[in-house]
Amino acid sequence: MIKKLTCTLAAFAMLIWICPPAQAEYRGILKKDQGWLLNVDNSASAGKTAITVHFYGKRFEDIEFGTVGAGPQEGRVQLVFPKPGKDVTRIVIEVDPPSQLTEVRIEVNQNESFFATFIGYGRMVFEVE
Secondary structure: OHHHHHHHHHHHHHHHHHOOOOOEEEEEEEOOOOOEEEEEEOOOOOOOEEEEEEEEEOOOEEEEEEEEOOHHHHOEEEEEEOOOOOOEEEEEEEEEOOOOOOEEEEEEEEOEEEEEEEEOOEEEEEEEO
């Protein structure tokens, strides 16, 4: 009985150890009544990077996604977003590069700039007021 319990706990511990921690970084506040820009620099990557933007409201979730090419010519993109709207309360930006060693630079610009550099997968979280 003790051996079975020990094996079960050891297996559970290995599963927890393997799972990466959540990497959501709170960045600041965006205004509801203004559009905003998302600048992505994927020029150091060897492959495309997926960008997903989640707009959360009290009763809904809206998602926009796309990919950013790689290399010095295709790897720098500016995405323009309209006003988030009065019902949006939170915006989450997910960055998913092709490998864990890829460095991707992100800038969110609306009156002020919020910068982040991700090596591998990451998230930026903004409150909307």
